[in-house]
Amino acid sequence: PPKQEVVYLAVRKIPPFVKKDFSQIEEIYYCGSFYRWKGIEVAFYALTKVPELRLKLVGGGEKRRVEELRELAQRLSIIDRIEFLGFKPPEEVFSLLKKEAKLTLIPNARSVHNFFSFPIKMLEYMATSNIVIAADTPVIKEVIKNGENGFLFTTGEAESLAEVLKKVLSLPPEE
Numbered sequence: 001p002p003k004q005e006v007v008y009l010a011v012r013k014i015p016p017f018v019k020k021d022f023s024q025i026e027e028i029y030y031c032g033s034f035y036r037w038k039g040i041e042v043a044f045y046a047l048t049k050v051p052e053l054r055l056k057l058v059g060g061g062e063k064r065r066v067e068e069l070r071e072l073a074q075r076l077s078i079i080d081r082i083e084f085l086g087f088k089p090p091e092e093v094f095s096l097l098k099k100e101a102k103l104t105l106i107p108n109a110r111s112v113h114n115f116f117s118f119p120i121k122m123l124e125y126m127a128t129s130n131i132v133i134a135a136d137t138p139v140i141k142e143v144i145k146n147g148e149n150g151f152l153f154t155t156g157e158a159e160s161l162a163e164v165l166k167k168v169l170s171l172p173p174e175e
Contacts, residue, residue: 018129020102023173027054028133028165029101031093032121034061037111039135040069045158046107047078050165054081055105058088058096097128103168106134110156115139126150133164 034040040057047055055078060066066084073079088096097104104125118139125132132150134140144150151168154160 018098020129021173022102022131022171025103025131025169026052027056027101028103028105029056029058029097029130030105030107031058031097031124032119033059034065034069037109039107039109039156041072042109042135042156042158042161043105043107044069044072044076044078044082046161046165047081048076049159049162050169051081052169053165054083056083056085056101058085058093060084060087094124094128097124097130101125101128101130104130104132106132106140107161108135108137108140108155131168133161133168 028043030040030043032038034057043055047053057069070079070084073082106119106122106125108119115137116139119134122132122134122140122143126149132144134144134150134152135155136146136152137155141152144152146152151164153164
């Protein structure tokens with residue numbers, strides 16, 4: 001028989017369910033790289049319409065790309081509501097998602113990359129008991145059922161993301 005191996009994707013072990021208090025959500029987390037196709041700009045534009053929310057960015061990219069994002073945040077007058085946390089080791093990201101995060105984001109832009117790749121980070125978001133808000137790419141829609149186990153917005157549309165953010169922030173905590 002062929003040799004069998006366990007291949008870990010995102011979560012090496014499934015943590016126990018963590019009951020979180022969703023009565024007050026003030027920040028949303030994005031974890032990953034800052035490539036253009038990741039759609040971080042969409043999140044920035046949406047943030048201009050949701051002033052009660054801060055965005056924490058875990059990860060990064062080349063220095064020039066980080067500076068572009070900082071400049072955009074400055075132009076949009078949201079720089080004071082965005083925190084660039086930089087790269088973190090996987091264990092630290094997992095701990096942050098488990099202990100601090102409540103609301104998480106996959107803001108993917110319209111790109112061929114997003115229609116054929118699966119965002120492993122989504123599994124980490126879910127495994128750490130967070131609310132997931134994600135772009136409605138075909139691959140993501142295979143896992144996230146809007147309003148059931150996460151929330152979807154129209155890929156690449158900041159207005160759609162802003163509306164979903166407002167909806168989630170207005171939900172009673174038990175939902």
